[in-house]
Amino acid sequence: xAASNRSALNEAGWVESLRATKNVxxxxxxxxxxQKLSAQNVDMQMEPKINQxxxxxxxxxxxxxxxxxxxxxxxxxxxLKALFVPGPRPPRRRLQEVDFPVQTVANLSGQDGxxxxxxxxGKAEFDALDHMQSFExxxxxxxxxxxxxxxxxxxxxxxxxxxxxxAGKWDTVNLDQKVHFVQADRRAxxxxxxxxxxxxxxxxxxxxxxxxxxSHTTG
Numbered sequence: 001x002a003a004s005n006r007s008a009l010n011e012a013g014w015v016e017s018l019r020a021t022k023n024v025x026x027x028x029x030x031x032x033x034x035q036k037l038s039a040q041n042v043d044m045q046m047e048p049k050i051n052q053x054x055x056x057x058x059x060x061x062x063x064x065x066x067x068x069x070x071x072x073x074x075x076x077x078x079x080l081k082a083l084f085v086p087g088p089r090p091p092r093r094r095l096q097e098v099d100f101p102v103q104t105v106a107n108l109s110g111q112d113g114x115x116x117x118x119x120x121x122g123k124a125e126f127d128a129l130d131h132m133q134s135f136e137x138x139x140x141x142x143x144x145x146x147x148x149x150x151x152x153x154x155x156x157x158x159x160x161x162x163x164x165x166x167a168g169k170w171d172t173v174n175l176d177q178k179v180h181f182v183q184a185d186r187r188a189x190x191x192x193x194x195x196x197x198x199x200x201x202x203x204x205x206x207x208x209x210x211x212x213x214x215s216h217t218t219g
Contacts, residue, residue: 001025002042015051018044024058030087033068033130033168035095047084050091056082064098066132071168073132075124077104088128098124106135108162108170115145115170117162131168136161143173147200151184155193172196179204185213 040060191206
C-alpha cells in the first residue's frame with residue numbers, strides 16, 4: 001500500500017518499473033515467515049515479462065522486519081537497496097541480499113534475549129525460506145547485548161559478521177580490528193573476537209587483554 005503509485009509499462013503490457021511514495025507498506029508471507037517493509041519512497045525495477053521484482057531501492061524512515069515462530073530481525077535505516085532472485089516456486093522471486101549504505105540499527109533475536117547492532121554501513125543475506133542468513137557491519141560497529149544473566153555487554157569494532165541458524169536466530173558474531181568489550185567493571189581488548197550465542201562465550205585473539213577492578217591479564 002502507498003499514498004501514490006506510478007508504474008511504467010512495456011509496450012507488451014508488463015510492468016518495467018514501479019514507484020510508490022508516501023507511507024509505503026509491503027508485506028509478504030512465505031510459510032511461517034512474514035517479511036514487512038515500510039518506507040517513505042520505494043523504486044522497484046521489475047524482471048522482464050513476469051511482473052516480479054528484480055531490484056528495489058527504499059528511502060526515508062526505512063524499516064525491514066522478518067519474523068517467524070523461532071526468530072526475528074528488525075532493521076532501521078534511512079536507505080536500502082535490495083536484490084531479488086528466483087524463489088522456490090517460480091516465477092515468484094524472493095529477497096536475496098540487502099545493502100544498507102548509511103547508518104543502520106539492527107535488532108536480532110537470539111537464544112536468550114536480543115542483540116542490537118549499530119553500523120555505518122551494513123549488508124544482509126537471506127535464505128530460500130526468507131530467514132536472515134548473515135548480517136555484516138562495516139565501519140563503526142557497536143553491539144549491545146543483554147545475556148541471560150549479568151549486566152549488558154557493549155562491544156565495538158571496525159567490522160563484524162553475524163551468522164544465523166536455520167530458525168533465524170543469530171548464532172555467532174565475528175568481530176575484527178580494534179575490538180573493545182565492556183561489561184560492568186570488566187574490560188577486554190583484542191584484534192579479533194567471536195561471540196557464541198549457544199554457550200554465551202566470547203573468544204578473544206590477537207593481542208588479547210582483559211581486566212576488572214582488581215586484575216589485568218594479557219595473552
